[in-house]
Every structure is written in structure tokens, then in C-alpha cells.
Amino acid sequence: MDAVRNWLDSRFALSRHGTTVRTELLAGLTTFLTMSYIIFVNPIILSAAKMDPGAVMVATCVGSAVGTFLMGLLANYPIAMAPGMGHNAFFAFIICGTMGFTFQQALAANLISGTLFLVLVLAGLSNSFIESVPNSLKHAIAVGIGLLLAMIGLQWGGLIAPHPATLVTLGDLTSPSVLITLVGFIVMSVLLLLKVRGAIILGLLAGLVVALLFQIARFEGKIVDRPPSVAPTFLAFDFPGLTKHLGDLIAVVFVLLFLDIFDTVGTLIGVAAPAGLLRNGRLEKAKEALLSDAVGTVTGVCFGTSTITSYIESATGIAQGGRTGLTAITVSFLFLLGLFLYPVVKMMSASVPVPIPFATPQTPPFTQYPIIAPALILIAVLMMSGVRHIPWDDYTEAIPAFLTLIIIPLTFSITEGIAFGFITYAFFKLVTGRVKEAHWFLYLLSVLFLLMFVARQFAGG
Numbered sequence: 001m002d003a004v005r006n007w008l009d010s011r012f013a014l015s016r017h018g019t020t021v022r023t024e025l026l027a028g029l030t031t032f033l034t035m036s037y038i039i040f041v042n043p044i045i046l047s048a049a050k051m052d053p054g055a056v057m058v059a060t061c062v063g064s065a066v067g068t069f070l071m072g073l074l075a076n077y078p079i080a081m082a083p084g085m086g087h088n089a090f091f092a093f094i095i096c097g098t099m100g101f102t103f104q105q106a107l108a109a110n111l112i113s114g115t116l117f118l119v120l121v122l123a124g125l126s127n128s129f130i131e132s133v134p135n136s137l138k139h140a141i142a143v144g145i146g147l148l149l150a151m152i153g154l155q156w157g158g159l160i161a162p163h164p165a166t167l168v169t170l171g172d173l174t175s176p177s178v179l180i181t182l183v184g185f186i187v188m189s190v191l192l193l194l195k196v197r198g199a200i201i202l203g204l205l206a207g208l209v210v211a212l213l214f215q216i217a218r219f220e221g222k223i224v225d226r227p228p229s230v231a232p233t234f235l236a237f238d239f240p241g242l243t244k245h246l247g248d249l250i251a252v253v254f255v256l257l258f259l260d261i262f263d264t265v266g267t268l269i270g271v272a273a274p275a276g277l278l279r280n281g282r283l284e285k286a287k288e289a290l291l292s293d294a295v296g297t298v299t300g301v302c303f304g305t306s307t308i309t310s311y312i313e314s315a316t317g318i319a320q321g322g323r324t325g326l327t328a329i330t331v332s333f334l335f336l337l338g339l340f341l342y343p344v345v346k347m348m349s350a351s352v353p354v355p356i357p358f359a360t361p362q363t364p365p366f367t368q369y370p371i372i373a374p375a376l377i378l379i380a381v382l383m384m385s386g387v388r389h390i391p392w393d394d395y396t397e398a399i400p401a402f403l404t405l406i407i408i409p410l411t412f413s414i415t416e417g418i419a420f421g422f423i424t425y426a427f428f429k430l431v432t433g434r435v436k437e438a439h440w441f442l443y444l445l446s447v448l449f450l451l452m453f454v455a456r457q458f459a460g461g
Helices: 002-012 021-035 037-047 053-075 087-098 103-122 126-131 135-156 176-193 199-213 240-275 286-303 314-319 325-340 342-348 373-389 395-411 414-431 440-459
Strands: 081-083 160-163 167-170 308-310 352-354 366-368
Touching: 002 021, 002 325, 021 199, 021 314, 021 325, 037 053, 037 081, 037 087, 037 199, 037 342, 037 373, 053 081, 053 286, 053 308, 053 325, 053 342, 081 286, 087 103, 087 135, 087 240, 087 414, 103 126, 103 240, 103 286, 135 160, 135 240, 135 366, 135 373, 135 395, 135 414, 176 199, 176 352, 176 373, 199 342, 199 373, 240 286, 240 308, 240 314, 240 414, 240 440, 286 308, 314 325, 395 414, 414 440
Parallel strands: none
Antiparallel strands: 081 308, 160 167, 352 366
């Protein structure tokens, strides 16, 4: 046992980072409990793209385990990875929903994006890509994605409902869906206030108990079982089918790439300082960290899930004392154990079809997922913090940022929000004579987005 401890100390530089094996293992457990909700939430979100929930759960666990393991092994950082919230919504509701891609075509586009990310990292060009987007738009995009998640969560929980005159209105507050959502959200929020680790997963379980009482969810006698088959999504790429979406493909690949890079960089910076990982304001192992993310994304997509990215919930393990990659490797192994939790995923995915009174007979009922809804709402709250970093007194920054963060939820499209933000940012810098404040790549992207809008108009939509 001492030999193993000594080897771990040497391999991960535990003594140099002022930590121990026990501390790292506990930190890994803490991080996993905090972010394990993704095992249950991701299959439900991606099922909206007609993907098999069991296969998605396997892909979620495998992709998360691979990316997180590499983060611990290559970068020696206590940072965990999993399919990103916002990324999965973009995949399911925008690419497969609004744009009409099949999930096989969306997986193919995501593989192209992940491969480009890998090439950029290996070629040392990822930093140039990051520097091309102003900080105000980076924060606005994160906030906009948070608002989009809030819209989905409020709909899934029954707190808001469709309305023919105002588009949305307050839902039926006496419905079981609303009660389940409120119980879950209140439990999560209170536990978060009390700094209880695993607040989100405990809130989900509280909602599950209420759903079982209302017989919306059903217990089938198992909590663990052998992992389901990954065959429905494994290497399920339709590259030839992408030719039907050439007008949207460039935008889709760019947005997937953009979100992955900036999510990862933002998380790395956000959690690195408390962990003492910054050296003169820089991450010494940034390339290894980004490489881990890129490989994790490619692996996850091959198995059948959306983009893998670094998780801000890693901060909980760092607060518990995690300082090295041993924390991340602990999380990685726990994700592999999550492969056996599919019976819980099935219970969590309980849905409530709600007919829309003013809909036509061809309109399908509106589906609510009240057990999962509170997690989306609370994650949206946590994503709002970026608002304070936007310079609201500089209108060349504030107006594009506002358009970005408001258009994303109101159009249900991350692409449209980014496009409006980039175009207006470039335009305002040009007309005010502050051309040099924007990177040349941003001007190029703005022109491409303008061409995308023009092409859509000529194509009739």
C-alpha cells in the first residue's frame, strides 16, 4: 500500500501541491456527486433528437471518463469533463429541431467540429481562435445559453406554457408537473445555499420521490443493471446527408467549435486560480488540457453524445482540497460506474404529455419532463454571473452583447445570437473608428454570418 501511495505521490506531485491521496479521492467523489446529474439529464435532452436514451447514457459516461482521465493524466489538473449543458440543447433543439438535421447528420457535424478542435490544438492555433472573440461577447454567449436552458427548464416543468397571443404564459400551477419541479428546485437551491455537495443530484432525487408518489415515474424493481447497448448511436454518422444542409453546415460546425473552445477555456481559468494552477497568470498545461477536451469530444461523439467540455462543478472538488490529476482520474472511474445506473435514468426521464388547447389536430402534445426541469433552471442561474463582466457603459460592447444574450433564447438559436452579436460588434467598431479593437478574424466571421442570412433569404427561409 505504501508503494502505491508513493508512486501516486511521485506521478501526480501530491506533496508539491500540498495534498494527499485521501484528499484527492474525496475531492474526486465531491466533484462527481456535483456533476453526476449529467448522466440523467443528457439522455433526456438528446432523446428530443430521436436518439436512444440508453445509448446516449453509455456515450455520456464513456466520453466523460475518457476526457476526464486524459485531463488528469496529461495536464495533472483536478478538472472533470462531460457533455456540456447548452451544447446538448443546441444539438437537440437547434441542429436537429430548427435546422432539420437528423441526429446522424448532427453527430457527423459534431465530429468535424471536434476534429478541427483537435487539429487547432495540435497546431498551436487554439489561442489565436480564442483571442479573436471579445470578452463581452464571450460572456454574453454564456448568459444567452443560460437563458435558453431556463426557457427549456420552465417549459419542461410546466411553469410556462404556450399561448396564441403572447407566445408564452404562466402554466397551470396546480399541476403535478409544477409541484415536482418546485420541490426539486427548492431542494437544490436550499442545499446549494447551505453548500451541501451534490445539491443538484439530491434535488433531482427529491423530485423523483414526488413523481413516484404521483405515479408519473414508476419504479421497476432495479436501481442498477447492466449497461444498455450503445449500438443505436455508435459511429452513427451520416456524412452524405450533410449535403442537404450545406447552407447551415458551416455555421453549425463553427458554433460547435466555438462553444467547445470557449467553454473549456472559461472553465479552466475559472477554476485554476482557486486551485493555485496559474503561473504568472497563465496555465502551464493549457495545451494538454485542451487536447484532453478535444479527444474527449471526438470519443463522445463516436459513441453518440454531444460535445464534451470542462465542468465548472470541478470547483467543488477543488474546494474540498483537490489539486492534481488524481482528483480527475477518480471522477473518471466513477463515471464508468455510472454505466450501471440506467434504471434510474429511465425513472428520471418520466414525461407528461400536455395537449395544447389552441393547437391543430396535427400538432403533437407538449411534453413536460418535470424531474429534470429544476436542474436546467438552476444551471441557468449559475450561468448568469457573466453579465457583470460586460462593460455596459461602452455601447459598442454593450449593444452587441445584449443582442447576443437576448436573441439566443427568444429565437431558440445560439447561432442566431452569435451572428447578431458578431455583426453588430464589427459594425459599431467600424463606424466609431475603433477598427483595431476587433480581431480581423471577427470581421471575417461577421461577413460570413451576413452571407449566411442573405443565402437563407434567397433560399426562402
